[in-house]
Amino acid sequence: MRNVVETTPEGNMVLNVGPQHPSTHGVLHLFITVNGETILNLDPNIGYIHRSIEKMCESLSYRQFIYSTSRMDYLSAHMNNHGCALTVEKGLQVEVPVRAEVIRVIISELTRLASHQLWWGSLAMDLGALSPFFYAFREREMITDIMEETCGARLTMNYIVPGGVMADIHPDFQRKVKEFIVQFKSKIGEYHELVTNNVIFQNRTKGIGILSKEDAISYGCTGPTARGSGLSCDMRKIYPYSAYKNIQFNEILETEGDSFARYMVRMREMEESVNIIEQLIDNIPEGEFLAKTKAVLKLPKGEFYTRLETARGELGVYIVSEGGTTPYRIKFRSPGFSNLSALNHMIKGHKIGDLVSVMGTLDLVIPDIDR
Amino acid sequence: MENEPLLNSLQTGFPETATVMGSDWPEMSIESTQLLEVIAKLKGSDDWDFNYLFCETCVDWKTHFTMVYHLSSTQYRHSMVLKAKVDREIPQIESLVKFYKTAEMLEREVYDLFGVQFLNHPDLRRLLLTEDWVGYPLRKDYYDPINMIKL
């Protein structure tokens, strides 16, 4: 975090975007140096919501620390928990029941859908179209209702525990998910009519904030941001985990690397998520939903790393264990952090209005960056 | 490349360094002075092509720091871990910004939370904490009686 400045030595105006700004969607602070409306430089100033989750986790047991990760990327809370659980399970060498794996994946994909719908609504809102937000929430509400019934919470679900899931699915779960799929499929065309096909929207996003594939690699971008630049980086494909091993789905790639490409990746990803859920929802195997584990978990001495795909990109969970009941060191490689680092490169030379469209398509969640 | 052949080729490529199989990927341990040379070889070589730094962090072992670099190749889809030992009294290591632009932010974070000095880093400042913050919170000996909650 740095202190506020008014102008650069050259006399260009420094505009403080944030920490409270409508389009940063959280307490992100950007120093942008502008010449008129053109952005010359951008310096992200983060840490306003830094809670030092990594330090906190060092004093929490392996059962406890998972819950604090829901508060990182709160829109992919389930995937964060999943990553932690996978790492702990890897250390414990626990076999997770197939039923739990399938449930985890279905809920992951529902979370991804919910996250992308929120992103879609808020992107449109950032660009000045206020109505799509409500259309997005119409479907998102169905997902959060499903979550509420099965996981007990609507946003920070904390549904995953090492060895499986915390509770079995609600009896209505399958019916409601199918209802949602029918509803979503009938409404996705509406999404495209409202936003994608709008001329103003296309003018605002096409050719804006171009990130080449080379830069995406160098900046360590992941998720839809990198896939919009043609970089294949879907961890569900590269390191298939849980039930992703056994299902057919496509990795969505666009090659233009502009805001519109990133937008299209997420839009098509939503349809792909529905495809994944459709494959699994009728085939949830019977059996246990939680493997038997000891009351107090102790990871063997060693280092464990899991890469998995959240709604925003690759999440890395790195646990260094000294054999105790708490992690010795834990590191979360969050997708938003790396994506944010590319923002300066993408936005240079564009107008202030474009900052909104580029930041919107990066889909930043600030607690995910600050941790 | 799969992990086994990668481990073998790394062992042949760097005979003097210790390369072992970790829980996920091959792990190579080097001294901090060797870093640039090793990275240049890893990234430049056509066999490995480690062009993607997906995680860079630090571990405080109380006697020394270990910088941990997780490298991957977008072409061959293999990954490895590179560990560099850093002295705890004079924590200095070369910056990787000229190889990976993502290192700029990641190294600022490590500098902020561990106090590791990155040589030749273009813009080494505090990142998450305020500029006048005293101490490096992720060090094991850091103690803050007000903000820290001991469980």
Add this chain to the structure above:
Amino acid sequence: MNAQEIIFYLIAAYILGTGIMAVTTHRIFRAAIWLLFSLVGIASLYFWMDLEFIAAIQIVVYVGGIVVLIIFSVFLTQKAGNEMPVALKSRTLPAAFASLFALAFTANILLHHNFGSASNVMFDPNIDKIGMAMLNTGAGGYILPFEVVSMLLLAAMIGCIVIAMKIKKEENQ
């Protein structure tokens, strides 16, 4: 004194007062705003004379055009909010002489002009007639000044475009 005269003196005092404020204030943006008020006052004087067309022209050209232009150029200068420094003595004297000369010149003309009685002349500000007079080549026609002004404006516009294009070229290099 009837109501009309009272209104006239009110407007006149308003124009003079805001004019004085415009030249005495030490903040450049406020000076522009006082100038604006003064110009609006002149427009209201035209309204008072039932010269609606001229009044509207006054607002469009001076208020909507020139003052906006002035304000924009104030925006572009740095530290527009600060108090302006007091003018140098070496500058005040010539300025005073210049304005005194202008005052004397105008007063001389005004005093020697033979004003007709205003109430006898009926204005008919019909836009048909204004349009005809504007584009008339005969006696009392204004086609030549109209064309000259058009040329001037065209030249100014082309100049703007040239300046704008130059900056773009530099950016590309």
Add this chain to the structure above:
Amino acid sequence: MFSIENILNSFHKWLGSMLNQTNVMLIEMALIAFFAITLFAILGLVLVYLERKVSAFIQIRKGPNRVGPFGIFQTTADTLKLIVKESFMPDKVDKFLYQLAPFIVMITAMLLLAPIPFARGVQIWNINIGVFYVTAVSSLSVIGILMAGWASSNKYSLLGAMRSGAQIVSYELSAGMAILSIIVLTGSLNLQDIIASQENGWWIFKGHIPALVAFVIYIIAVTAETNRAPFDLAEAESELTGGFHTEYAGMRFALFFLAEYINIFIVCAIGATLFFGGWMPFHIGNWQAFNHVMDFIPSSIWFFGKTFFLILLIMWFRWTFPRLRVDQLLNLEWKYLLPISMLNLLVMTLIAIKGWHF
């Protein structure tokens, strides 16, 4: 027949029989001022309520529905809140200009009300140059916005003011051109004359395609001039947090807010007068019987019906489109709207000279 015109005339006569000329004028001025302010307040309440309901309808939600039947007192409650709210002033503002700016915007909106013909024979000031007066005075409001933006000593406000200035000054041109094309047809700037010329049909139907083009350009340009989405760059809450009124709160903010809605009403009223015949009922050429039936609907209903139709159109824009970027906005004006409207004006002139219109 019962009409507002008759009531007003008999009231005028009644006053004249009791008092002398000057006092009649003074009383009528006071009454007009009172009615203008009342109209302002009512229009503000109605339009804000309408906007909320329209947005709710478009956004598949209910909108205000708790305060009063169908939530009609919601805006009243909001107004009360804004009045009671503390009008704080930031530290480094230019106090004089900061306080003056909302009033400039408001006074401009009030002045614009003068020449609008609300019904047959109901007009505050039958000014000879009606439309031109509106164009001229409306250019004053940009000064208020520039003042607000500059005096707030906030960078966002300044950027918003700059955008607004560039936008309003640019779009005035094509709005003026669109208005001119109707002036060319009628040969008069007087709004009463313009309405009278539409006795046999409205210009939008009589003026062939050029009138339609002029209408579309007019609607786009006035949407931009009133800083409404998709041209609300001056406010652009996701980019500039609030634009020129970022630093305003309470009643001062409410004045900006109200002025925006009054301006919408005025531009729509002018649009309705120019293209849809103002209070003139819907007439078709020689269909005497039909025209007679249409005449039974009071002229004020015709006027407000047309005006609110246009207002709904502009509200529909706002809740549908994303916002343009500042350079796209200026490109749209200078590269598309202005050339088209110039060409359109030429075609219109040709039509007017040759008498090709109906």
